[in-house]
Amino acid sequence: MENTIKNNNLMEELIEQKITVNEYLSALFDQLELDSN
Secondary structure, eight states, rough: HHHHHHHHHHHHHHHHHHHHHHHHHHHHHHHHHHOOO
């Protein structure tokens, strides 16, 4: 049972991190588009 809770917490952390990476990449591509204009 305790192991399941740990795994759920890990999944939540990974999901949060994935969103952060997506936001970072979006900002990066926005910046590249601005720089190329």
